[in-house]
Amino acid sequence: GFVKPIRPSYGLWIDGKEDFSNGETIPVHNPATGDFLTEVTAGSADDINRAVKSAKTSFENGCWSKLPPRHRAKVLNRAAELLTENMSELAKIESLTTGRTLREYQAQLGRVPDWFVYHGQLASVSEGSCPPFSDEDHACTVRRQPLGVCALITPWNHPLLIAVKKVAVALATGNSVVVKPPELAPVSVLELGRILKEAGLPDGVYNVVNGFGDVAGSALASHKDISKVDFTGGTSTGKVIAKQMEGVKHYCAELGGNCPVVVFPDADILEAVNGVAFGAFVASGQTCVSAKRILIHESIFDEFVSMLVTKANGLKLGDPMDVTTHMGPVISQRQLEILESQVNRSLSEGAVALAGGQRPSPSRCSLSATGYFFEPTVLGNMTTTNTAFQEELFGPVVSVTPFKDEKHALELANDSPYGLGCAIWTSNVKVAHRLSRDIQSGVIWINAHHRNDPSAPWGGFKESGIGRENGLESHLEYTEPKTVVFRLAENSEDWFGDVKARYS
Secondary structure, three states, X not given: OOOOOOOOEEOEEEOOEEEOOOOOEEEEEOOOOOOEEXXXXXXXXXXXXXXXXXXXXXXXXXXXXXXXXXXXXXXXHHHHHHHHXXXXXXXXXXXXXXXXXXXXXXXXXXXXXXXXXXXXXXXXXXXXXXXXXXXOOEEEEEEEEEOOEEXXXXXXXXXXXXXXXXXXXXXXXXXXXXXXXXXXXXXHHHHHHHHHHHHOOOOOOEEEOOOOHHHHHHHHHOOOOOOEEEEEOOHHHHHHHHHHOOOOOEEEEEOOOOEEEEEOOOOOHHHHHHHHHHHHHHHXXXXXXXXXXXEEEOOOHHHXXXXXXXXXXXXXXXXXXXXXXOEOOOXXXXXXXXXXXXXXXXXXXXXXXXXXXXXXXXXXXXXXXXXXXXXXXXXXOOOOOOHXXXXXXXXXXXXXXXXXXXXXXXXXXXXXXXXXXXXXXOOOHHHHHHXXXXXXXXXXXXXOOOOOOOOXXXXXXXXXXXXXXXXXXXXXXOEEEEEEEEEOOOOOOOOOXXXXXXXX
């Protein structure tokens, strides 16, 4: 592949080439060691203007937007092939910049090309419609057309995956894009520009402006020539972006979560413990659907919690590039301090740390003195008003709470302002059907966690977001319908000369 190890510096990606015209930079560090990795250009409002202008020009000249969908699909298929060829180096880049383990990225990023293939294929077979009119004197056609220039604002926890989830459908449906990647981990999103160019994407269709949210992000969300904003991140930021959007824009947002996991006594207990540990501690608990509120039937509560604590205490913390490492650090010193503050608040409110609850000692993690590590944590003695039950703790922290019966489990699961992900562990298909119907979450797994596919809609209820990624729903989000009505009657009409003339 042509993606190389991290370079000393990266510019913006505007109009099909790297752009260093802005001299301001943002340093990127390795969260596991604190070491400097590279620096990237810090985009300004002027840079956003240039990127949007490039995207708008490419959209209006039709070099991409007016291509037949099958032609666009060929480019996206080639992009998928190039991604696969360069995946080994991209996995290393993501691990170094986010602190997540290399093993995680090697497993996760192998799926990323699927989004380009799926959305290209779906666009190729998408059809308009001819809804029946009220009489034979008229015919009606409906076609879906791309929106224009779309702003994609992406997070640091899955830099390439979440960017591709948005980029693939936006491009497949004929839009042009400007991406504002996370300032903490932007490199793989920049490298995607080179991959797409090599695949045959016309210049200006894909643009990337690194920068801080209050500068580049705000300028992008409020830009008058943006037709849609697609954001993944925290709920508070999502609300700010919604207020910043000027004019009438489409908006899709995947926001925060506080994922409940319901474990029934008929589940395979060992499998459920392993599933909860995976759901909670992969990515160091830094996903919006990480397992957080573990709800366990009272008859198996003590046994389950004991096994989960043993599992958490046995996880290996250390160098993310070592494939035997189970868990890396959180993303930054600031995130570590926020997480520590939330855990301490939870403990002061009466919770008990059954495992973890603090930064690891040097004997537990050799990089604890320099990296942003926090121990896998299990909090017990939980109440529904406790910080750990009501807030999203973005790190490797779970709370455990017993429930009495199915009704009680449902009440606990829905006792949250969030509704993104949920998992249910049971061998009873009737229970699984009832709970999955009534739990207020956009994505629910039965005896699994973190499963995702380009065909499966992804998004949240309540304060966890608006709109959907993936599937046909995402194509509807990135296009708008145009209705054309044909009058077929041969007779002439004169509204003002004929009192019986038709109005509608």
